[in-house]
Amino acid sequence: xxxxxxxxxxxxxxxxxxxxxxxxxxxxxxxxxxxxxxxxxxxxxxxxxxxxxxxxxxxxxxxxxxxxxxxxxxxxxxxxxxxxxxxxxxxxxxxxxxxxxxxxxxxxxxxxxxxxxxxxxxxxxxxxxxxxxxxxxxxxxxxxxxxxxxxxxxxxxxxxxxxxxxxxxxxxxxxxxxxxxxxxxxxxxxxxxxxxxxxxxxxxxxxxxxxxxxxxxxxxxxxxxxxxxxxxxxxxxxxxxxxxxxxxxxxxxxxxxxxxxxxxxxxxxxxxxxxxxxxxxxxxxxxxxxxxxxxxxxxxxxxxxxxxxxxxxx
Amino acid sequence: xxxxxxxxxxxxxxxxxxxxxxxxxxxxxxxxxxxxxxxxxxxxxxxxxxxxxxxxxxxxxxxxxxxxxxxxxxxxxxxxxxxxxxxxxxxxxxxxxxxxxxxxxxxxxxxxxxxxxxxxxxxxxxxxxxxxxxxxxxxxxxxxxxxxxxxxxxxxxxxxxxxxxxxxxxxxxxxxxxxxxxxxxxxxxxxxxxxxxxxxxxxxxxxxxxxxxxxxxxxxxxxxxxxxxxxxxxxxxxxxxxxxxxxxxxxxxxxxxxxxxxxxxxxxxxxxxxxxxxxxxxxxxxxxxxxxxxxxxxxxxxxxxxxxxxxxxxxxxxxxxxxxxxxxxxxxxxxxxxxxxxxxxxxxxxxxxxxxxxxxxxxxxxxxxxxxxxxxxx
Numbered sequence: 001x002x003x004x005x006x007x008x009x010x011x012x013x014x015x016x017x018x019x020x021x022x023x024x025x026x027x028x029x030x031x032x033x034x035x036x037x038x039x040x041x042x043x044x045x046x047x048x049x050x051x052x053x054x055x056x057x058x059x060x061x062x063x064x065x066x067x068x069x070x071x072x073x074x075x076x077x078x079x080x081x082x083x084x085x086x087x088x089x090x091x092x093x094x095x096x097x098x099x100x101x102x103x104x105x106x107x108x109x110x111x112x113x114x115x116x117x118x119x120x121x122x123x124x125x126x127x128x129x130x131x132x133x134x135x136x137x138x139x140x141x142x143x144x145x146x147x148x149x150x151x152x153x154x155x156x157x158x159x160x161x162x163x164x165x166x167x168x169x170x171x172x173x174x175x176x177x178x179x180x181x182x183x184x185x186x187x188x189x190x191x192x193x194x195x196x197x198x199x200x201x202x203x204x205x206x207x208x209x210x211x212x213x214x215x216x217x218x219x220x221x222x223x224x225x226x227x228x229x230x231x232x233x234x235x236x237x238x239x240x241x242x243x244x245x246x247x248x249x250x251x252x253x254x255x256x257x258x259x260x261x262x263x264x265x266x267x268x269x270x271x272x273x274x275x276x277x278x279x280x281x282x283x284x285x286x287x288x289x290x291x292x293x294x295x296x297x298x299x300x301x302x303x304x305x306x307x308x309x310x311x312x313x314x
Numbered sequence: 315x316x317x318x319x320x321x322x323x324x325x326x327x328x329x330x331x332x333x334x335x336x337x338x339x340x341x342x343x344x345x346x347x348x349x350x351x352x353x354x355x356x357x358x359x360x361x362x363x364x365x366x367x368x369x370x371x372x373x374x375x376x377x378x379x380x381x382x383x384x385x386x387x388x389x390x391x392x393x394x395x396x397x398x399x400x401x402x403x404x405x406x407x408x409x410x411x412x413x414x415x416x417x418x419x420x421x422x423x424x425x426x427x428x429x430x431x432x433x434x435x436x437x438x439x440x441x442x443x444x445x446x447x448x449x450x451x452x453x454x455x456x457x458x459x460x461x462x463x464x465x466x467x468x469x470x471x472x473x474x475x476x477x478x479x480x481x482x483x484x485x486x487x488x489x490x491x492x493x494x495x496x497x498x499x500x501x502x503x504x505x506x507x508x509x510x511x512x513x514x515x516x517x518x519x520x521x522x523x524x525x526x527x528x529x530x531x532x533x534x535x536x537x538x539x540x541x542x543x544x545x546x547x548x549x550x551x552x553x554x555x556x557x558x559x560x561x562x563x564x565x566x567x568x569x570x571x572x573x574x575x576x577x578x579x580x581x582x583x584x585x586x587x588x589x590x591x592x593x594x595x596x597x598x599x600x601x602x603x604x605x606x607x608x609x610x611x612x613x614x615x616x617x618x619x620x621x622x623x624x625x626x627x628x629x630x631x632x633x634x635x636x637x638x639x640x641x642x643x644x645x646x647x648x649x650x651x652x653x654x655x656x657x658x659x660x661x662x663x664x665x666x667x668x669x670x671x672x673x674x675x676x677x678x679x680x681x682x683x684x685x686x687x688x689x690x691x692x
Contacts, residue, residue, distance in 0.1 A: 211431035218388060218426075219446040219497075220419015229445075233436050309481040310435055 001305070004313035005298065012294040019290040020072065020283070024065050027279050034277040038081040055081065055280075068283070077287065078280035087284035091266065098258070098265030100170050101188070102250035104181050106243065108189035109196055116193075117200025122227070124205060132197055139194025145256045148187035152260075155183060165262040184261040188254050192246050199242050200235070207235040237307050241300050248296040252289030333403065335505045335537040336385070336422075337361035341397035343377070343384040343561075345608070352608040354380040354393075356561045362554075364504065367531060367538040369552035369569070371545065371584070373605050377561040378541045382507050386422055387414045402504060420450040423498030423506045423536075425527075428514040429490035433482040439466070440478035443497045450501050465496035469526060488519035495526065499534070506531070509541045524551060545588055549573060554642075557581050560606050560616025563636060567643030577645035579623045615647065623649045 035052050036043065052058050055078075056067065071078065077087035120132035156164035162183055168176035207213065208231060216230040255267035262268075266285055273282040305311045343355035355377040362368040370378040384395045387406060399406040402421055406414050426432045434442055440462035447453040447461055459478065466474035469492040482490055491511060498506055508527060512520035528551050531538050542548060548555055548569060556566040557580065565578040576582045586599040603620035612618060618629040629648060636646045 211426060211428065212434040214388065215424070215426065215432050215442075215494075215497075216434070217415075218386075218418070218422075218424040219449070220415045220417075221445065221449055222415075225445075225449070229437070230434050234434070237436075308436060310483045 001302070001313050005302065008298050008301070012291075012298070015294060016287065016290060017069065020069055020287060021065070023283050023286045024068065027282065028061065030277070032277050034081050034279050037277040051081075055079075072287070077284040080278055080281050082276050082278045082281070087280045090281060091269065091284045091288050094264060094266045094269050096169060096171075097167055097263055098251055098254070098267065100177070101181060101184055101254060101258070101263060101265060102247055104185040105189035105192060105250055105254075106247050108185055109192035109246070110243065112189070112193040113196035113200055117197045118204055118227075118232070120197070121201045121204035121208060129201075132201065136194040136197045139190050139197075142191075144187050144191050144254075145260055147190055148184060148257055148260050151183045151187055165260070167261075167263050180261075184254075184257050184263055188250060188257050192250070195246065196239070196242060200239055203235040203238055204231060207231050210234070233307075237304065240303050240307065244296045244300045244303075245293075248289075248293045251292055252285075334361035334363050334400070335402060336539070337400045338381070338385050339398040339400075341381060341385060341395070341399065343380050343389060344394045345380075345390065346392040346394070347609065349609055353611060354561055354608050355384060358397075358558070358561075358563055360554075360556050360563070360566065362505070362537045362539055364537050365531065365535045366553045367528075367540055367551050369548040369555040370539060370541045370558060371543065371548055371555055372558035373543060375605055375608065376558040377608075378558050379509050381558070382509065382539060382541065386418050386507070387411075388418075416450065419446050420501055421504050423500070423503040425491070425494050425498050425506065425508040425511040427510040429487055429494050430514065432494050433490060435482055438479050438481055439485070439493045442482075443478075443493060444500050446497075447500050461500070462496070465500055466493070468499070468530070469493070469496040471496070487515055488522060491515060491519075491523050492526065495523075495530070499530065499536070502534070504537060506536045506538045507541070508538060510543070511540075512542075512544070512547065520547075527551070545573075545584060557584070560611055561608060562616065562646060563644075564617065564646045565644070566636070567640070571640055571643045575640075575651070577639045577643065577650040578617075578647050579621050579649070579651065580617045582651055583622065617647075623647075 035048060035055065035057060039048060039051065056064055059067075068078065075088055077091070079086055080090060083090075116128075116132045116135070120126075120129040123129055152164045155162045162179055164183075166180055168180050170177040213226065213230055216226045221229075252266060252270075254263075254265065255271050257263070258265045258267040259271055266288065270282065270285045272278070273285060301313065305313045337359075338361070339359045341355055341358045342353070345352045345354050358377070358381050360368060360370075370381065372378045380389065380393075383389050384393060385399045385406070386401075389395055395407070397407065401417060404417060406417065409417065433439065440459055443462040443465055444453065444458040447458050448455065453461065463474045463478050466478060471477055471489060471492055477485075482493070485493060494511075506527070511527070512523050515523060524547055527538065527540075530536065538551075540547070540552060552569045554567065555569045555572050556563050557572070557578065558564065559580050565572060565576065565581045572581060573585065576585055580601075583599070583601045587601065589598055601620055606612060606616050606619070612630065614628070614630045614632050615621070615634050618624075621629070634646050634648045636644045637650075638644050639650050
């Protein structure tokens with residue numbers, strides 16, 4: 001298992017190299033001169049040339065890429081064109097905001113999807129089942145930013161229960177954080193909940209039809225024991241993957257919601273970096289999200305082996 | 315498989331027979347399907363006495379599995395079950411769901427067809443074998459584990475102390491079926507229901523499993539209901555046999571009598587379709603046509619469309635009653651076969667007693683056949 005993890009981590013480095021290359025080349029295709037944009041109204045030819053030379057953009061592409069990768073390996077992702085701050089610290093600064101939003105959204109989604117999915121599978125064809133299906137159809141059809149806007153209108157506008165936007169760090173003021181995170185987390189979580197409800201429902205339905213569930217019933221076990229020990233233990237193994245992938249994609253993908261709620265996370269950072277042609281920051285953010293995906297997938301594989309005895313990691 | 319590690323008051327004690335362990339009476343099962351109601355089982359009755367083996371024989375879809383599943387409360391939710399079922403003298407059909415679950419778990423053990431899918435892949439075999447003991451006998455986790463080791467030893471699994479913590483995928487098919495048998499016997503049930511337990515296994519393993527169950531039945535005095543389509547197995551292990559077709563019993567009686575003098579054309583055809591050692595190279599007899607769909611059963615005898623005897627219009631429109639042709643031997647046909655192999659008229663009008671006496675019957679089966687059936691009776 002240790003060897004498995006080590007090998008996978010080495011493989012991840014190769015994948016990340018590929019990611020940096022693709023991102024690097026893509027950025028060359030984007031129209032607009034980052035140095036020109038960074039200078040804005042302060043533009044004059046001398047400053048422009050100086051900044052261009054300082055950021056290494058006057059060198060050949062291959063040299064630029066190799067030096068970027070070389071520095072990246074030591075954790076140095078360069079400095080922002082905009083603020084001159086190191087990219088690594090800029091991205092890491094945004095982590096608590098994004099992390100706390102994503103985790104809250106996924107927890108919210110699980111809280112809704114788990115009971116709903118299991119119940120609608122156990123009572124397939126019942127009222128609960130139909131209600132769950134309408135809910136998940138609604139959730140996957142309606143975009144999260146629209147949910148967010150409706151949430152702001154209702155809970156911040158009409159009812160005045162929650163602040164419409166903004167961010168308070170969890171470590172500074174837990175209650176303030178909770179009131180600020182509620183709306184964006186619900187807006188994002190609702191979509192995730194819909195996907196998970198469907199997935200859990202079909203997974204549980206599939207396991208309910210397995211012979212070993214009939215075996216457990218034949219033994220005269222209580223319904224609760226049959227469901228928890230025999231059905232859920234098996235049905236939730238594939239759900240782990242979906243939850244992990246959802247979580248990873250939220251960390252890098254709640255751009256619209258972060259912008260809508262003025263939430264200073266990685267998504268917002270990516271958005272701003274694109275707007276400002278701040279290439280080092282954009283590259284850093286993408287690299288960060290890719291790393292997170294790889295780590296999540298590794299975590300899923302390790303979890304799988306722990307949950308399913310038929311899988312051994314070699 | 316050496317010492318009798320499962321102490322049982324019944325083991326080797328009282329002779330088999332007496333009050334039935336399971337008695338079902340007029341059991342009818344109707345399944346609600348997309349295409350309307352399907353009558354899977356109709357008016358079935360039989361019983362099995364302590365230490366005895368009843369074989370339920372029939373083709374796929376004849377209702378043999380559904381009969382026992384419905385009787386023990388394991389029928390699918392879409393099924394409507396009517397009739398009476400007494401397990402150890404207690405009526406199951408009027409019990410609450412909870413009572414039935416407990417009564418079934420405590421007194422009936424099940425061995426299902428495919429050991430590859432019967433066991434839960436994520437739990438250790440030890441846990442699965444005796445989790446019912448925790449539920450019904452109030453054993454602790456630790457007691458249950460050591461009981462599991464005993465049971466695995468009983469069914470002939472080598473190194474049970476080590477294997478008890480293994481998972482199902484680490485066992486071969488035959489070994490898994492042994493695990494399932496150990497699981498079925500965990501609470502020392504009075505009744506073992508084996509639903510085609512050898513169908514998914516290769517031939518040599520089949521014989522071992524048949525032998526194992528027969529041996530355990532002798533040692534533990536458990537009654538067995540063996541569901542199969544394999545008449546060869548029936549001959550070796552059963553005391554009585556009930557042949558099902560289209561959801562009904564078409565012939566029922568002591569295994570010797572049924573094999574020696576099958577009264578129903580269907581049973582005769584089944585027996586004729588068996589491969590026989592002396593007949594290598596010959597083409598096997600087959601029954602033309604296919605069994606009827608439970609969605610669309612004929613009004614009269616369900617076998618009539620395929621019947622080689624082909625009676626009259628009465629067969630097509632009127633359901634033949636199940637009538638005795640010998641003590642304990644009943645047949646559902648207007649044209650029971652006689653000892654000389656021909657068909658008589660209606661047994662209710664003919665003097666059926668003498669002609670159908672299995673002890674004088676010679677036409678139904680060869681001497682070789684019967685020798686094959688029960689060597690100890692010869």
